[in-house]
Amino acid sequence: MSCGTLAKGLLDLDVARARMIVAAEPVRGEEFATLEQAAGRVLARDIEAKLDMPGVDNSAMDGYALRLAELSDTGLPVVLRVPAGAGVAILPEGGCARIFTGAPVPEGADCVVPQERVQLDEAGRVHVVGEAKLGANIRRCGEEYRAGDPLLPAGWTLNAAALALLASQGIAEVPVLPRLKVALISTGDELIEPGEPFGPGRVYNSNRVMLKALLERADCAVWDLGIIADDPQALREAFAAARDGADLVVCTGGVSVGEEDHVRPVLDALGGLWFHGVAIKPGKAFAFGYLDDGSTEGVPLIGLPGNPVASLVGWHLLARPFVQGCQGRNVGPLQQYRVRAGFSRRGSPGRRELLRVVIDWQGDQPLALLSGGQGSHMLHAASQAHGYLMMAADTDVEEGHEYHYLPAGQFVD
Numbered sequence: 001m002s003c004g005t006l007a008k009g010l011l012d013l014d015v016a017r018a019r020m021i022v023a024a025e026p027v028r029g030e031e032f033a034t035l036e037q038a039a040g041r042v043l044a045r046d047i048e049a050k051l052d053m054p055g056v057d058n059s060a061m062d063g064y065a066l067r068l069a070e071l072s073d074t075g076l077p078v079v080l081r082v083p084a085g086a087g088v089a090i091l092p093e094g095g096c097a098r099i100f101t102g103a104p105v106p107e108g109a110d111c112v113v114p115q116e117r118v119q120l121d122e123a124g125r126v127h128v129v130g131e132a133k134l135g136a137n138i139r140r141c142g143e144e145y146r147a148g149d150p151l152l153p154a155g156w157t158l159n160a161a162a163l164a165l166l167a168s169q170g171i172a173e174v175p176v177l178p179r180l181k182v183a184l185i186s187t188g189d190e191l192i193e194p195g196e197p198f199g200p201g202r203v204y205n206s207n208r209v210m211l212k213a214l215l216e217r218a219d220c221a222v223w224d225l226g227i228i229a230d231d232p233q234a235l236r237e238a239f240a241a242a243r244d245g246a247d248l249v250v251c252t253g254g255v256s257v258g259e260e261d262h263v264r265p266v267l268d269a270l271g272g273l274w275f276h277g278v279a280i281k282p283g284k285a286f287a288f289g290y291l292d293d294g295s296t297e298g299v300p301l302i303g304l305p306g307n308p309v310a311s312l313v314g315w316h317l318l319a320r321p322f323v324q325g326c327q328g329r330n331v332g333p334l335q336q337y338r339v340r341a342g343f344s345r346r347g348s349p350g351r352r353e354l355l356r357v358v359i360d361w362q363g364d365q366p367l368a369l370l371s372g373g374q375g376s377h378m379l380h381a382a383s384q385a386h387g388y389l390m391m392a393a394d395t396d397v398e399e400g401h402e403y404h405y406l407p408a409g410q411f412v413d
Contacts, residue, residue: 010279013317013352017334019275020288020318023300024325027247030175035167038158040219040413041176042328047152050169052142056088057105060137064118064126065109066096068134075125080106096126105138112137155328177328179221183242184211186227187235187254187263188306193227206308206379207252214315215250218323218413230254235266243270243291243299248326250319253306263303267291271298278318279393281351282310282376286318300326307376313354313388316411335410338402341389342367345397352393356385357405368405 011019030044059065059082066076070093079095084102091097091106099105099112111132119127145151151169152162158174166174191205192198205227215222223246228238235254242249254263267273273289280286285305290298302319304311321331342360347353357368368389372381387407391397 010277010284010351011275013278013280016275016278016286016288017318017321020322021325021331023274023288024322024331025297026328027178027180027326029178031178032173033176034173035163035171038163038174038176039160041158041174041179042219043152043154043156043158044175044177044328046150046154047166047171047174049145049147049149049151050171052146053144053168054139054141057141058139059099059101059103059105059112060139061112061114062100063112063114063137064096065091065099065105065112066126066132067091067093067108068111068132070094071128071132075121075123075127077123077125082106110134110138155330157329179219180323180326181223181245181247182215182220182323183223183225183246183249184208184215185225185238185242185249185251187230187251188227189230191227191253207304207306207311210308210312211250211252211304211315214320215323218320219327220248220323230262232262232266235262236270239266239270239291239301246299248323249291249299249301250304251301252304252311267301267303271301273301273303276303278314279351280313280317281348281353282307283313283317283354284351285310286314288318288322305376308379309356309382310376312382316388317354320411334406336390336404336406339366339368339389339405340402341397341399342369343397344399345370347391347395347397348393350393353391354406355389355391355397356381357387357389358384359386359405366405368403 033041070076076096078098079092080089080097082089082097082099082103084100086103088104089106091108097106097109105112111134113128113132114137117129119129121127156162186205186208190201190203192202194204212222212224225238225242228234251263267289271289271291273287276287277284278286283305287303289301291301292298304314304319324331355374356371358371360367360369371385372378374381385408387405390404390406
């Protein structure tokens, strides 16, 4: 989509996102995790199938296994009963087998007839209602995959279905990448933690709990350094410790250019920023750079704005894909489609705007409505939003017109 005319000195969102994705280097090494511990982890190596799946020809449903050529008006006697878990039997000539879902098909049988299409006469002989087809309702050995076939590739995130797939192969543990260790730093003399007495000029630290939850949900190991005072020496010590003990440093607040914003000079002294300022609203103050530890590769640093909604937008659009890349995950493009706006609103000059909206599905088409106040400090609308309406710079929202919508579900790990 067109981004309009950028505000001077700010990086376009698409350019900034691309730079973040390219800069991400997967964490090195591997460790083993049991399947019970592996949910959300990332595979370090390709996994191959150990077994054919299915391991034997088996029945797709409860019914009767028979030889199609032996069907006649006189019916077939039931000569075997084959439950799931039984061994492979041999079907005697002239008879059929009562069989259950998942049970191995007896040798000689070439068809399974569902039980609802079978009638038993007074002698207990099986009569098939309608046509029976060769090979019907038989899951063939190895039809899903064979031993040695690729099962899951390196970089795959182990969700519930992937874990079930591994379990079906008898695999008890898997090689996974180490968790990304992220140092989290909050800056600002005005910040206090929830539960502490509130007073004039104080602000409860909402970014810390929000970002800690987002990082942990993304399967990061979070090292929370707490609130660091707006003091150059305290900041230098905190960032140096984070640099030496983490794979990534994430900080909030203090990256502007005001007299009390001491983070930027400290970062310049310890390393440097690759870019600072992205043409989005909220989230303009997003910054990315490296803390140099004297090696050939520094420790990456993400600076998020102090306003909580701006911090959340910066995480969703820029920080999260970088973290995914560092975890060895595949990073896809932003998912978006067009929806009609149910409101009108003036556009933002020079910056692409991410409006927090809910989707009303009651009409014949989805309709985007503002979820509340759109200030970068207004968390209520962010907490209720279904996603973002992404507006190009200098573009007004006109009720009834269609605009790009980014569903929030894509940002949930």
